[in-house]
Amino acid sequence: MSRQVYLDYAATSFTSPEVVSAMMPYFTEAFGNPSSIYSFSDRNRKAIAEARQKTAEVIGASADEIFFTSGGTEADNWALKGAAERNRTKGNRIITTRIEHHAVLHTAEYLAKNGFDVVFLDVDPEGRVRMEDLKKAVNDRTILVSVVFANNEIGTIQPVSAIGAFCRENGILFHTDAVQAAAHIPIDVKAMNIDLLSMAAHKFYGPKGVGALYIRKGVRIDNFMHGGGQEKGRRATTENVAGIVGMGRAIELASGRMKEASARITRLRDMLVDGIMKSVPHTKLNGAPSGERLPNNANFSFIGIEGETLLLDLDRAGIYGSTGSACSSGSLDPSHVLMAIGLSHELAHGSLRLTLGEETTEDDIKYVLETLPGIVERRRAMSPLWEDYLKSL
C-alpha cells in the first residue's frame, strides 16, 4: 500500500481502540436505560457518573458541573442561546470574535437577528483578541462574552485567563469554545474564571457525536433540549451511554499523556514548520509562534497557488490536509478566520492547514517535506498570480 499521512486531526481523530473496547459493552449487554430504576441499569448509571468525573477532572471542574451533549456544536449553541435567553432582562449585549468556529459565529449571528446586540471583536495579525478591544466593547448591558480557547484553523491560543478575570470582575458570563484545546493543553476553569466551556470527544480520540458543556455551579442558563429529566433536568434525551463512556475513557487517556504528547507533537510540528519555511520560499506561516499556538497546528499560505489545488495534489501523494480556500467549502469567500487576521484574498485562498496527532511520526513529516515543495513549485509555474508576484519583487 502506498504511504498515507493523515494530517487533519483538527477535523477529527480516529477513536482509539482502548476507547472502543470500553464502549462496546454499552451497546450490547449493558443496554439498560439509565433512567430506569431497576438494578439492571445500575451499571449504566455508574458508568456515566465515572465518565462525568473524569471529564470534570481534566478541566478542574466538579462532576456536577459537566453536562453531556451531542458534541461541540450543541454545547456552543446551548451556551450562547441559553445564556442569552436567561439574561435577556439584564441586558442584550453579547461580545464574541471574528475568528470563532461556525458553531459560535452562526449562533451569535442568529442571536443578533433576534434582538441581541452582538459585537464581533477584531484580532491582531496573529489571531489574538486584544484586551483593550474587549474592555472598550463592554457596556452595562453586556451579559455574555464568548471567545474560542484556541482557534481551529490557525491554532492561536487566546488570553483566556485575562478575559476570564475581567469578565468575573464585571459580572459578565464568560463562555469559551475549547473544542480544539480540551485534553490537548492544560485548562483550569477555576483559575481561569470560566463560566461555560464546550468540548467534543472526537478531537481527542473519542467517538463522534458526544461532547460536553461545563456550566459553573450557580450559573443558570436556559435549557436547550426540552424533554425528560436527564442531566439533572437540564439536557433532555436518553443518554448516549456508550458515547459518554467513550468520552470519559478518551479524556482520561489524553490527559494522562498530555505532557508527553504535546512535547512530542510540538517538536514534530516545529520540524514541519521550519522545514516548509526553509524549502518553500515566499510562504507565510499563519497564526502565532510555537508556544502560543496549539501544539499540533500548522497553517501556511503559499503565494500564487490556490488551496484546493494543493489539497488534491497532496491527496494524490497520500497526504491529507485542509484549506481555508473558498473552493473547498462551496462558497466563494475564503475562511473568515484568515480574512480576520488580515490576509489578502489571494493568500487566504492559498492556505494549507496541517494538524498532527497521535499517529504522526517523524517519517511522516519527512515525507511531507520531500513532497510538498515540488507540488508548490509545479503549481506556481502555471499561476499568473505567481508570475505577477515575481515581477513585483
Next chain:
Amino acid sequence: MYSEKVLDHFQNPRNVGEIENPDGVGQAGNPKCGDIMKIYLRVENDIITDIKFKTFGCASAIASSSMATELVKGKTVEEAWNLTNRAVAEALDGLPPVKMHCSILAEEAIHAAINNYRRNKGLPVWEEESHEELLHHHAHHHG
C-alpha cells in the same frame, strides 16, 4: 466530486505556459474569487495555431482552462469566440454546480484574448454576452 476528465486535465493540464510576442492576450477572473485565467494566442490566417494558459485557481479552473485551450486550438477565431462555457463543461463530463463559474472564466479569458487580438489588428471588438444566470452569485466580485 470531480469527473475523471476533470482530474485528468487538472493533473496533466494541456497547453500550460506562455507565448512570446503573442498575437492576443486576455485575462479573466479576480483574486477575490480565487481564480484567474490568462490566455495567450498565436493567430495565423485567422486560425488559432497555438494557445497557452496560466491559471490560479481550483482543480475545475485549471481543468476548464486546459480543456478550453484544447477545444479552440486549430479553430478559426470566430469558431473560438463561439465556444461556450457549457461546451467546456460538457467536454469535461460536467462540473459540480458550484464550480460552473470556472468554465465561464475560461470562455471569458478566451474572449478577452480574442478581443485583444482584434484590437491589435485594428478590428472592432466583439461584444460579450452576459452570464447573469450563473454569475448573480458572483457579480459583486467580477463587477
